[in-house]
Amino acid sequence: MSKKRPNNLIAPIVIAGITAGFFVSAYRFVFAKPKQADEPVKPAYSVDQSQEEGNKNS
Structure with a gap:
């Protein structure tokens, strides 16, 4: 049996x-601009609601 000579072109390309993929991902991570929300997030249960419900039950 004869040994095949390894392909010296595919490995360096891979x-x-x-x-390159690693460097692109790192660049995007470092220089990415944070996304701004259009409207501020409103909490689902605020202090005002809890006070109103407390007054209704009293």
């Missing part, structure tokens, strides 16, 4: 692709 490694370069993985490395």
Whole structure:
């Protein structure tokens, strides 16, 4: 049996692709702008509601 010579082209391309993907992900993580919400988030149960319900039950 004869051993096949390894392909010296595929491995460096795969490694370069993985490395480029890693750098792109790191760049996006570091330089990403935080998303701003259009409206402020309102709590589902506020202090005003609890006071109103307490007054109704009394």
